[in-house]
Every structure is written in C-alpha cells, then in structure tokens.
Amino acid sequence: MSDKEIIPYRPGLEGVTAGITAISDVIGAENRLIYRGYDIRDLAEHCEYEEVAYLILYGDLPTQSQLETFKAQLRASQQLPEAVYQTLKTLPREGNPMAALQVGVAALGMHDPKASDNSHDVNMQKAIRLIASMPTLVANSYRILQGQEPVSPHPDLDLAGNFLYILFDREPEPLHARLMNLTFILYAEHGYNASTFTARVIASTLGDIYSAVTGAIGALRGPLHGGANEAAMEAILEIGTPESAESWLMEKLAQKARIMGFGHREYKTGDVRAFILKQHVRELAEQVDRMDLYEIQETMERVMLREKNLYPNVDFPAAVVYYLMGIPIPLYTPIFAAARITGWTAHVVEQHDNNRLIRPRSDYNGARDRVFKPIRERG
Ligand SMILES: CC(C)(COP(=O)(O)OP(=O)(O)OC[C@H]1O[C@@H](n2cnc3c(N)ncnc32)[C@H](O)[C@@H]1OP(=O)(O)O)[C@@H](O)C(=O)NCCC(=O)NCCS
Numbered sequence: 461m462s463d464k465e466i467i468p469y470r471p472g473l474e475g476v477t478a479g480i481t482a483i484s485d486v487i488g489a490e491n492r493l494i495y496r497g498y499d500i501r502d503l504a505e506h507c508e509y510e511e512v513a514y515l516i517l518y519g520d521l522p523t524q525s526q527l528e529t530f531k532a533q534l535r536a537s538q539q540l541p542e543a544v545y546q547t548l549k550t551l552p553r554e555g556n557p558m559a560a561l562q563v564g565v566a567a568l569g570m571h572d573p574k575a576s577d578n579s580h581d582v583n584m585q586k587a588i589r590l591i592a593s594m595p596t597l598v599a600n601s602y603r604i605l606q607g608q609e610p611v612s613p614h615p616d617l618d619l620a621g622n623f624l625y626i627l628f629d630r631e632p633e634p635l636h637a638r639l640m641n642l643t644f645i646l647y648a649e650h651g652y653n654a655s656t657f658t659a660r661v662i663a664s665t666l667g668d669i670y671s672a673v674t675g676a677i678g679a680l681r682g683p684l685h686g687g688a689n690e691a692a693m694e695a696i697l698e699i700g701t702p703e704s705a706e707s708w709l710m711e712k713l714a715q716k717a718r719i720m721g722f723g724h725r726e727y728k729t730g731d732v733r734a735f736i737l738k739q740h741v742r743e744l745a746e747q748v749d750r751m752d753l754y755e756i757q758e759t760m761e762r763v764m765l766r767e768k769n770l771y772p773n774v775d776f777p778a779a780v781v782y783y784l785m786g787i788p789i790p791l792y793t794p795i796f797a798a799a800r801i802t803g804w805t806a807h808v809v810e811q812h813d814n815n816r817l818i819r820p821r822s823d824y825n826g827a828r829d830r831v832f833k834p835i836r837e838r839g
Contacts, residue, residue, distance in 0.1 A: 469823050474725065478652055479660065479818070483516060483806050486651045488726035493733065495649055496520070504736045509620050509644040510534065513591055513802045516649050517584070517809070530588075531618075537592035538613040538622065540564070540600065541571045548604045557794045558681040560601040562674045568593060569670025576668050578812045586669045587805035594801040595619050598794040599626035620644045623798060627787065635747060636785045639740055643778050646733040647796050649803030651726075655679040655686065659804045663811040664818040672808045677797055683720060686800075689775035689792040692721030693783050702755035709763045721776030722764050733774035741777050744784045753780055 470476050484495045493500040496515050503512050507521075514522040514530050522530060547567045551560055568590070569575040574582050600610040603626070611626045620640040624632035632640070650656070659676040663669070680686035699708045712719060724731050745754040757772075757780055764770045775796075782792050 466821070472725075478657065478820075481651070481807065481810060482519070483803065483810060484649045484651050486726045488724070488728060491727055491730050491732050491735075493650070500646070500732060501736065504642060504645050507645065508618060509641050509648070509799070510618060512645045512648055513619075516802050516806045517587055517591070533588050534592040534619065535613075535615060537589040538596050538619075540568065540593055540596055540610075543571055544568055544597075545600070545604070545610050548601050551605065553605055553607060555605060556681075557598075557602055557605060557790050558677055558797070560605060561598060561794055561797055562677045564597045564601050565590070565594075565670055565674050565677065568597070569668065569674075572670070575670055578663075578666060578668060580809065580813055583669060583805075583809045583812055587809060590669065590673060590801050590805050592619065595623035595798045596626060598791065598798040599623050602627065602788070602791055602794070623795070624785070627791070635744065639744060639781055639785070642740065643737065643781060643795070644799040646737060646774055647778070647799035649800070649806065653685065654682075655800065656803055656807050660807050660811045661818045663808040664815055666812070666815065669805060669808045673801065673804055676800075676804045680797055680800065681793060686775075686793040686796040688720045688773070689779040689782070689796060690789050692776050693779035693789050693792065695720060696753060696756050696760075696780065696783075699756050699760075702752055702759055705756045705759035706763050709760055710767070713767055719760070719764060719770075721779060722760075722768070722770045722772055724771075724773045727771070727773070730771040731773040734772045734777055737774060737777040737781065738772075741780050741784075744781060748784050750784055753784065 467476070482496070484493065486493055495503060495512065496519055498515065498521070503515070507515075510531055511522060511527055514527060544564055544567045548560060548564055551563060572586065572589075574586065577583075596613055599622075603610055611629050613622045614625045614631070617625050617631070617637070618641065620643075621632050621637040624636055624640055652660075655676040658679040659672040662672040662675045683691045699705050709719065741757065742751075742754055745751050757776065761772055761776075764772070778796075779792060782795065783789070787795070
C-alpha cells in the first residue's frame, strides 16, 4: 500500500470498515439487527435458540428435519471429556469464571485431534461441538469452582434449558427456560464487536477455532463489552431501593462515572435487543415478587435518557433477568459467551473460508533518531 492510500487513524476504529461478513448486520441508525437477513424481532418471537444457531452457522433457517439432525448432533457433543473436568478441578476456587472458560476451551481443543484442521467441513464440526459444549462448560466449570461435582446434560432439554439444569441440578421452570432461550438468541451474534473481531484476527493468522474462541473470551470479559451485565447488576444492588435510584445515578453522573448497561457504539437511539428483552422482565419480576428491581431499572432508564440521552443496551435487562432466576452474578458474562459462541464460530468459519491476514498499521508517535549508548555509559 502506498502512503497516499493510508487511511487516517480513527480512535477505537469507530466507523472503520474492518471486514466483510454475511452473518449479521447491526443497523444502528434504524435500531435494527439482522441475522443472515432475518430481523432479530422475528427470530426472538418465533424461534428456539437451536434454530437460530443453525441459521447463523449455515446461512439459512432449517427445515424441521434439518433442525432435528442438528439437535441430534448438538446432543452428541454436549458432554465434555472427563479429562477436561479433571483439568478444571485443578483451578483455584477463587479463580475468575471467564478464565476457567478459557482453560476449558483450550483443553477441549487439546483433546480434539482435528483441532488444527481449518478446512470448512471440519471447522463446521468443531463449531457444532463448541456450540453444544459451551453451556455445559460454563455451568459445570462454575460448579467445579464452587467445589461441586459436574452434572451431565439432560437429553430432553435444549441448550439453554440444559444450562439451567446443570447449574442448579434440577429441571428449570418453563418461564426460566423460555427466557434463557431468548437471551441466548439475543446474545448469539452481533457483527464485528470486540470479541468477534478478536476471534477473526486470530483466525486470520490461520490459528485454529479453539485459539480464536479462547481469545474472544478474553475480549468479552472486559466491562466495556460482556462484563457490563455483571457491573450493571452490581450497580442495581448497590442502589437497593427504587427511591434511591435517581439520587444514586445523579451522583454518579456528576462524578462523570460510566453507567454500565447503557450506551452502545452502534445503537444511538436504543438497542433493539434491550427492547425485546425488557418486555419480559416485568413478568419475571412479578413471578418472584421483586418488582423493586424492575422499578429501579425503570428509574435508571428514565434518568439516563433525560440526563445523557443514553438508552440501555442488552446487558441491562439481561442482568436483571439472570438475577431474578437466581443465577450468581459472576456467571452473567460466561452466559453471554455460552450464546455468543455461535457468532464467534460462524465468523471463524467465514474467515478461514476466505482468509487474508488481518494486520493493520499504527501511527508511531514515539521518539526517533536517538543516539545509542552502550550499557556501561548509561549511568
Ligand atoms: C458501550 C460504550 C463503550 C460505547 O461507547 P462509545 O461509542 O465509544 O461512546 P463514548 O465512550 O465515546 O461516549 C460518548 C459520550 O457518552 C458518554 N457515555 C457513553 N456511555 C456512557 C455510559 N454508559 N454512562 C455514562 N456516560 C456514557 C461518554 O462519557 C461520552 O460523553 P462525553 O462526550 O461527555 O465524554 C459506552 O457506551 C459504554 O462505556 N457503556 C457502558 C458499558 C456497557 O454497557 N457496555 C456494553 C455494550 S453492549
């Protein structure tokens, strides 16, 4: 590339096109999200997560028989090798669940003889394996960190239901299973976000799918990305009562604090996924008699809009949904990973199928032409 063709630096790569994808499109200006051409609103209303995972991975919605085959493949891959559990059992109890997830995914790769085969068909097999095993890994790695024994997946439950089943070692309530399924759909894919981009950068070196996913988990962990759902819930709990929500928020805003669960790089007039999920928070809050949490959320949304013109992103209602289901807060970001695995793996397949090394340049702003001194002359 000649100097004339160099594109000026944009902080955070905001507005920069960094690749081409047919998997999803975030149309922020219209508050829309499409997976493979289908509006997220339709998918959220009519589909189960497995159907959406098939769509994201294969490009088309499945027929009934394709879906049954896909589910059978998922069922066959849900359990983790015993050796992976043994590895997880060596980790410190106080360790971070996202780090445990990285260990688990790396270990899954080490026990896969085809880990380094990046051909399309083998990548698709590995993607299915990862989509199937991630909810098991998230729930069981957490159980192991808590000193509990892993639970085997239930053959009659879907992936989202199985996550709850393994975590609590009992069959989930229908409303909980349905809402977990919905959050899996909403979290499944989201264009060139930081973790997906990380996965694609790793894949572009011809790194394998397990390495790409391990890196993506690291990117997701930060509070500006997936970690926001945990931070949002901590804030809601710190607020405590609906009456203190406004003053708490005003104080934080006066301190120029960032309020987790609000704002988005792409959606400036609201995150469509938050709109979809929010409709269900009330039902759940009523069921468990925690309308106070619902009201805190409502007040925070009203004040953030009034003061900062910022809308909640998906992490805000997701945090409350998970809390109301009784899920421990350190699991919220790992759950995001259990669903986003679909998007990550589809992007790795797409990257490997039409690869070019991702290698941007940087503007150097350090010193130049310094006079070198041998070490003995440096004082
Ligand atoms: C997601 C996020 C990083 C996108 O930010 P961005 O597009 O880079 O926007 P900026 O960080 O440039 O913010 C623009 C302005 O809005 C403010 N802002 C953005 N999000 C804010 C938030 N959550 N709380 C308070 N102020 C916020 C910034 O302080 C900035 O104000 P300023 O111009 O007065 O300095 C940002 O909204 C954020 O940090 N949100 C909280 C974390 C979160 O929920 N992440 C999950 C995303 S799905």
